[in-house]
Amino acid sequence: MPELPEVEIRRRYLVAHALHRPILRTEIADPTLLNGASARSFRKALAGHALVDTFRHGKWLFVQAESLRWIALHLGMTGNLRVIETAATMPRYVRLRLRFRDGGSLVFTDPRKFGEAHLVENVTAFLQARKWGPDPTLDGFDRDAFRERLRGRSGVLKGILLNQQVIAGIGNLYADEMLFQCGLHPDTRASGLKPRTFGALYDAMMEIFEASIAVETRYKELPNRFLLRHRNYDGLCPKCRRPLNITTAGSRTTYYCPTHQRRRG
DNA sequence: AGGTCATCCTGGAAGC
DNA sequence: TGCTTCCAGGATGACC
Numbered sequence: 001m002p003e004l005p006e007v008e009i010r011r012r013y014l015v016a017h018a019l020h021r022p023i024l025r026t027e028i029a030d031p032t033l034l035n036g037a038s039a040r041s042f043r044k045a046l047a048g049h050a051l052v053d054t055f056r057h058g059k060w061l062f063v064q065a066e067s068l069r070w071i072a073l074h075l076g077m078t079g080n081l082r083v084i085e086t087a088a089t090m091p092r093y094v095r096l097r098l099r100f101r102d103g104g105s106l107v108f109t110d111p112r113k114f115g116e117a118h119l120v121e122n123v124t125a126f127l128q129a130r131k132w133g134p135d136p137t138l139d140g141f142d143r144d145a146f147r148e149r150l151r152g153r154s155g156v157l158k159g160i161l162l163n164q165q166v167i168a169g170i171g172n173l174y175a176d177e178m179l180f181q182c183g184l185h186p187d188t189r190a191s192g193l194k195p196r197t198f199g200a201l202y203d204a205m206m207e208i209f210e211a212s213i214a215v216e217t218r219y220k221e222l223p224n225r226f227l228l229r230h231r232n233y234d235g236l237c238p239k240c241r242r243p244l245n246i247t248t249a250g251s252r253t254t255y256y257c258p259t260h261q262r263r264r265g
Numbered sequence: 266a267g268g269t270c271a272t273c274c275t276g277g278a279a280g281c
Numbered sequence: 282t283g284c285t286t287c288c289a290g291g292a293t294g295a296c297c
Contacts, residue, residue: 078289112275173290251270253289277287280286
């Protein structure tokens with residue numbers, strides 16, 4: 001599902017296909033996408049303006065119009081963005097459509113409607129209001145910063161990694177990957193972990209983000225050693241070829257190898 | 266404060 | 282075949 005790498009790939013897609021095309025009008029097929037915001041203000045901020053800039057923080061994607069207003073997009077579980085050139089290729093489940101003057105359109109599709117769109121003046125204030133934690137791929141975030149964010153927390157690792165207020169961008173699948181690469185059981189408590197272990201988690205996080213972005217999140221193209229390639233119902237551990245365990249941790253479906261991810265502490 | 270659960274939603278898979 | 286049930290997942294908020 002869309003986590004940091006997936007959102008980053010879509011951001012790059014927008015840069016390549018959606019910028020500098022003046023918007024003719026905005027069609028909001030499903031107003032609930034706006035979470036109570038006025039459709040009128042939305043249209044007004046976009047009409048006649050092209051999109052000119054993008055920004056991503058965790059799973060939030062921001063697109064700036066010439067009016068200087070930003071659209072904040074969250075893909076939820078099933079949200080996606082596509083630029084289409086002719087109506088003949090219009091996908092299903094379109095919730096929002098920006099019609100360009102040149103005949104093309106940027107469409108936001110979302111079968112399950114967990115996605116969100118907001119009109120934002122100040123991106124930083126928007127993120128602060130939601131208390132979102134730092135994006136680990138942005139400047140200045142290193143091992144020490146990572147350790148600092150996790151230090152002093154008493155919960156289980158999986159739950160902490162999924163908490164967007166701690167670190168923004170890690171979702172269920174990538175949290176499982178990080179724990180697998182570090183040989184940590186999902187129920188491991190964060191308190192009492194050695195600094196070295198935090199460092200290993202940071203390295204695993206950066207490695208999987210980088211690898212996943214490199215293959216444009218087509219997990220099948222990842223090296224075999226990544227759990228993401230094997231994270232399915234009858235998946236086998238890429239290290240020992242024994243069946244993976246499926247359990248619940250942090251109230252989410254969790255895959256792990258009972259051999260390499262031992263419970264500690 | 267942390268953990269669990271319900272909630273939003275609906276396509277698709279599984280079960281009967 | 283066709284119906285019903287369940288599940289998935291991101292984020293938030295209620296509750297213990």
